[in-house]
Amino acid sequence: MSEKFDISNIAKLASVSLSDDEKQKLSSDLSVILEHVQALSNLELDTNIKNVYIHPLEKELVLDEDIEKPSLTHDEALSNAPKASDGKFIVPPSLE
Amino acid sequence: MNLKPTIGIETHIELNTNTKMFCRCKVVDTEEPNISLCPTCIGLPGALPVPNEKAIRYITLLALATGCAITKKGMFHRKNYFYPDLPKNYQISQFDLPVGENGKLEIVIDNEKDYVEIERVHMEEDTGKSSHEGTGRIDSATSTSLDFNRSGVPLVEIVTKPVIQSSKVAVAYIEELRQLAIDLDISEGKLEKGNLRFDANISVAPSKSDELGTKVEIKNMNSLRSLERAIDYEIKRQSSAIENGESIIQETRHWDESKETTTSMRSKEGSADYRYFSDPDLPNMVLSDKFVNQVKESLPSLPHENRNKLVETGLDLSDSNVLSKSEKWILELYFKVYDNTKDSKATFNWITGELQGQMRKLEIKSLPEWFSPNFLSDIIQLIDANKISFTSGKVILEELIQKDTTPDDVAKKLNLYQENDESAISKIVNEVIKNNQDIVERIKNGEDKLVGFMVGQIIKSSGGSINPGIAKEILSKELNL
Numbered sequence: 001m002s003e004k005f006d007i008s009n010i011a012k013l014a015s016v017s018l019s020d021d022e023k024q025k026l027s028s029d030l031s032v033i034l035e036h037v038q039a040l041s042n043l044e045l046d047t048n049i050k051n052v053y054i055h056p057l058e059k060e061l062v063l064d065e066d067i068e069k070p071s072l073t074h075d076e077a078l079s080n081a082p083k084a085s086d087g088k089f090i091v092p093p094s095l096e
Numbered sequence: 097m098n099l100k101p102t103i104g105i106e107t108h109i110e111l112n113t114n115t116k117m118f119c120r121c122k123v124v125d126t127e128e129p130n131i132s133l134c135p136t137c138i139g140l141p142g143a144l145p146v147p148n149e150k151a152i153r154y155i156t157l158l159a160l161a162t163g164c165a166i167t168k169k170g171m172f173h174r175k176n177y178f179y180p181d182l183p184k185n186y187q188i189s190q191f192d193l194p195v196g197e198n199g200k201l202e203i204v205i206d207n208e209k210d211y212v213e214i215e216r217v218h219m220e221e222d223t224g225k226s227s228h229e230g231t232g233r234i235d236s237a238t239s240t241s242l243d244f245n246r247s248g249v250p251l252v253e254i255v256t257k258p259v260i261q262s263s264k265v266a267v268a269y270i271e272e273l274r275q276l277a278i279d280l281d282i283s284e285g286k287l288e289k290g291n292l293r294f295d296a297n298i299s300v301a302p303s304k305s306d307e308l309g310t311k312v313e314i315k316n317m318n319s320l321r322s323l324e325r326a327i328d329y330e331i332k333r334q335s336s337a338i339e340n341g342e343s344i345i346q347e348t349r350h351w352d353e354s355k356e357t358t359t360s361m362r363s364k365e366g367s368a369d370y371r372y373f374s375d376p377d378l379p380n381m382v383l384s385d386k387f388v389n390q391v392k393e394s395l396p397s398l399p400h401e402n403r404n405k406l407v408e409t410g411l412d413l414s415d416s417n418v419l420s421k422s423e424k425w426i427l428e429l430y431f432k433v434y435d436n437t438k439d440s441k442a443t444f445n446w447i448t449g450e451l452q453g454q455m456r457k458l459e460i461k462s463l464p465e466w467f468s469p470n471f472l473s474d475i476i477q478l479i480d481a482n483k484i485s486f487t488s489g490k491v492i493l494e495e496l497i498q499k500d501t502t503p504d505d506v507a508k509k510l511n512l513y514q515e516n517d518e519s520a521i522s523k524i525v526n527e528v529i530k531n532n533q534d535i536v537e538r539i540k541n542g543e544d545k546l547v548g549f550m551v552g553q554i555i556k557s558s559g560g561s562i563n564p565g566i567a568k569e570i571l572s573k574e575l576n577l
Contacts, residue, residue: 066150067114087130092239093228093230
């Protein structure tokens with residue numbers, strides 16, 4: 001299967017930097033995955049079903065009590081941010 | 097062309113839980129950014145969401161209170177969209193299996209009951225807050241800064257069916273929903289703090305048409321006043337476009353508070369754009385009969401039930417609606433005072449007019465501890481029995497709010513009890529007649545309006561202790577009027 005994607009663009013969108021070797025390896029891995037998923041389009045599906053009750057897990061949801069638990073400190077929370085200022089995360093300008 | 101508007105409203109209510117929806121970070125109300133965060137609410141890889149039991153209880157309360165059918169076997173979905181205030185790149189929400197469906201809310205319009213049908217009530221999480229740095233204009237911002245304290249705070253979304261036909265009904269609906277959330281004690285219900293936020297879907301179509309027109313969504317209305325104005329503006333805009341033969345574009349429009357107009361924000365996403373799928377991190381949510389029954393038993397008296405109780409005391413629906421939207425202590429005070437006076441209108445007027453008016457003037461939010469409901473019923477009963485004047489009642493009330501005393505003590509101290517004994521009043525009336533012979537002459541010559549002046553003089557001579565009605569009656573008799 002020929003590559004139908006631009007691995008450099010995907011890397012850019014995911015904010016990860018890849019070496020040429022990594023790009024080559026990941027391109028072939030991704031091709032194999034896409035080929036595998038392609039099998040789904042051979043299935044005949046009834047797209048008119050409403051309220052399909054499907055979920056990958058058989059278990060029932062467990063709820064937690066409304067009691068505070070310790071979380072990250074302010075500094076820990078911001079430690080992975082590419083940029084921060086005045087205690088806030090800073091990202092490139094975004095428009096709605 | 098005869099046109100009719102159709103409006104549907106989506107409301108988000110921020111629940112007043114102690115912790116967030118899917119993590120146990122404390123819900124904080126502060127300007128200090130990013131102080132209540134954990135891997136779950138900032139979307140770090142590998143973090144797992146665990147729902148808040150109290151939030152599920154609260155949404156079930158709201159769904160039951162709006163008469164919704166409860167979905168006993170539901171689930172959470174991922175609503176995918178990419179915006180920096182949503183760090184996971186999806187919001188956990190509910191798609192085709194919301195907690196509640198097909199309910200209705202009773203409202204009061206022009207002293208009549210009406211109902212707004214509710215399509216669904218579902219659970220989701222709030223986003224973080226973004227602000228755009230730079231020139232101040234969103235389209236020329238140099239960067240976006242983010243505070244995730246609000247990220248993951250439990251939100252309930254209530255969607256009405258497209259059944260609302262005017263801004264007036266829309267406002268009444270939001271007022272009712274807000275009161276319901278407050279009475280259920282599931283939210284602070286403060287619009288100015290963003291506890292309650294609403295969007296309106298508006299379309300206009302020919303009156304005779306069975307089909308709805310193209311839907312336009314209006315965002316950024318943060319008060320009831322802006323909701324009302326935005327709806328009225330949009331109905332006019334769409335109507336004139338249709339009359340001019342233009343077509344309406346399905347889009348999201350932004351309400352501009354300062355210009356009082358709506359402007360186009362973006363073409364509207366359909367639900368397919370959000371690529372909903374069941375959240376694999378959250379298994380099916382089963383609400384057992386036992387759980388639902390427990391929640392049902394904990395339902396307090398709802399606003400429409402309070403209204404019915406008020407109507408039973410003799411108030412009309414409109415006044416009952418006003419009282420049902422008051423703070424709880426005011427409602428309780430009404431029932432206690434009414435129990436003594438059995439005079440619904442006077443009790444209503446004294447509480448909503450005089451008492452609340454004086455409290456506003458004195459800038460106090462709650463009554464002092466010593467203030468007994470009996471004080472108010474005593475004042476009303478003293479006026480009814482002609483023992484004090486209405487004006488004296490107001491003076492007594494003002495004293496009682498500020499000093500630990502009783503109505504009787506104030507009336508005695510300030511000499512406010514009215515003289516009802518005719519012979520005593522006659523004596524004062526005759527004295528005033530004697531001292532104002534010139535006025536008496538003019539009254540006899542037809543200057544009727546001077547009677548009021550004489551009554552004023554009589555009350556003044558008595559030190560304010562005479563019932564003006566009786567004084568006027570005796571004066572008329574003495575002057576053969």
